[in-house]
Amino acid sequence: MRDETKCLHSGYTPKDGEPRVMPIVQSTTYVFDTTERIGDLFNLPNAHMYSRFSNPTVECVEKKLADLEGGVGAMCTSSGQAATLLSILNICSSGDSFVSTSTIYGGTVNLFSVTLKRLGIECIFVNADDDEETISAAVKENTRLVFGETLANPALAVLDIEKLARVAHKHDIPLIIDNTFATPVLCKPIEFGADIVVHSTSKYLDGHALQNGGVIIDSGKFDWTNGKFPEFTVPDESYHGIVYTETFGNMAYIIKARMQLMRDFGCYPAAHSAFLLNLGIETLPIRMKQYCENGMIVAKYLNDHPKIESVSYAGLETDKYHELARKYLPNGACGVVSFVIKGGKDSAIKFMNSLKLASKEVHVADIKTCVLHPASATHRQLTDEQLIAAGVNPGLIRFSVGLENIEDILEDISNALDCVE
Numbered sequence: 033m034r035d036e037t038k039c040l041h042s043g044y045t046p047k048d049g050e051p052r053v054m055p056i057v058q059s060t061t062y063v064f065d066t067t068e069r070i071g072d073l074f075n076l077p078n079a080h081m082y083s084r085f086s087n088p089t090v091e092c093v094e095k096k097l098a099d100l101e102g103g104v105g106a107m108c109t110s111s112g113q114a115a116t117l118l119s120i121l122n123i124c125s126s127g128d129s130f131v132s133t134s135t136i137y138g139g140t141v142n143l144f145s146v147t148l149k150r151l152g153i154e155c156i157f158v159n160a161d162d163d164e165e166t167i168s169a170a171v172k173e174n175t176r177l178v179f180g181e182t183l184a185n186p187a188l189a190v191l192d193i194e195k196l197a198r199v200a201h202k203h204d205i206p207l208i209i210d211n212t213f214a215t216p217v218l219c220k221p222i223e224f225g226a227d228i229v230v231h232s233t234s235k236y237l238d239g240h241a242l243q244n245g246g247v248i249i250d251s252g253k254f255d256w257t258n259g260k261f262p263e264f265t266v267p268d269e270s271y272h273g274i275v276y277t278e279t280f281g282n283m284a285y286i287i288k289a290r291m292q293l294m295r296d297f298g299c300y301p302a303a304h305s306a307f308l309l310n311l312g313i314e315t316l317p318i319r320m321k322q323y324c325e326n327g328m329i330v331a332k333y334l335n336d337h338p339k340i341e342s343v344s345y346a347g348l349e350t351d352k353y354h355e356l357a358r359k360y361l362p363n364g365a366c367g368v369v370s371f372v373i374k375g376g377k378d379s380a381i382k383f384m385n386s387l388k389l390a391s392k393e394v395h396v397a398d399i400k401t402c403v404l405h406p407a408s409a410t411h412r413q414l415t416d417e418q419l420i421a422a423g424v425n426p427g428l429i430r431f432s433v434g435l436e437n438i439e440d441i442l443e444d445i446s447n448a449l450d451c452v453e
């Protein structure tokens with residue numbers, strides 16, 4: 033099946049007489065005939081027993097997302113942040129380190145540089161644009177993984193996924209990619225060597241600003257038995273002595289994430305949220321096509337406007353990342369356009385306050401056009417140094433082009449720019 037078909041049919045196949053639409057199984061728990069049956073379930077990672085870590089409705093969406101990304105399994109979470117956190121904790125313990133590119137989502141910078149540090153896990157930030165040898169030199173003896181974002185929020189830098197995969201694999205460690213902005217429709221990181229993919233499904237995947245969510249997808253390709261990952265190859269005392277790689281083969285990573293971490297942390301989405309997410313995914317390919325088209329028009333308009341200092345949009349031929357975009361995002365560079373307005377922060381704020389159609393909000397990648405000033409919002413906790421490393425100029429505006437008529441969007445931008453000195 034192709035993506036358009038997968039988005040509609042993967043994950044849920046009704047049998048004779050069953051509902052056409054994936055049902056919402058709104059229940060914390062499941063009933064069994066005998067005590068022995070419940071005992072047996074603890075050996076079966078795919079059995080539903082308690083909705084803190086699995087649920088039939090959520091499972092349908094997990095299967096669909098795994099299929100779209102080309103993975104062997106997936107686990108949904110109640111936010112993108114939870115997905116990123118668990119994807120790392122499933123590999124790293126106190127005393128370990130990992131390498132991450134610095135052009136990543138502001139919330140992730142916080143998680144990596146503050147909260148994980150408090151747990152004894154060190155994040156080594158690297159510049160994704162550096163050459164392979166330089167990035168490779170950052171990997172230490174205790175480094176357990178490499179992390180990056182396909183299309184960085186909000187810098188819109190395109191990641192050379194193959195380069196990072198080579199660095200990771202040379203050191204026998206996995207590559208985790210946050211593919212939120214690209215979605216599997218625009219880029220499938222596993223095809224370029226990523227071992228694990230995470231998403232904030234709150235963005236394009238849901239697409240309608242209805243519910244927060246995240247997902248971790250396992251490619252099933254990484255060899256956890258290479259000697260560097262004992263937690264996969266020695267008995268887990270908290271799970272009646274199971275050895276993940278022996279019992280679950282190429283699904284060891286994603287099953288460990290569920291049976292160990294989701295069981296203990298419980299950041300699992302509600303069935304109703306998964307149902308809404310599924311509705312969004314059904315129209316993802318057609319929406320992404322239109323976002324890319326509208327994004328490109330807005331990027332070109334801004335690029336030609338005398339009041340704009342610079343535009344970051346990988347679809348523009350003049351963009352620093354255009355070459356990488358041609359390889360990794362051949363069908364478009366999504367609907368998010370970042371730009372710096374002349375006159376710095378004051379002009380940025382004046383412009384934003386003059387917009388009438390575009391809503392000022394923290395959200396991004398929504399069906400409705402929305403806009404944000406990262407330096408005073410999502411990235412306000414970062415130091416100036418971190419801001420620059422994350423590609424965030426103090427005058428930067430993140431403009432998330434929606435699916436309204438493009439003429440209305442352009443008019444709104446044009447009117448607001450007229451209000452700026």
Ligand SMILES: *Cc1c(COP(=O)(O)O)cnc(C)c1O
Nearest residue numbers: 111112113137185212232234245
């Ligand atoms: C929003 C976002 C996240 C965090 O996701 P939440 O669902 O808000 O927790 C992570 N990564 C990227 C790239 C994002 O845009």
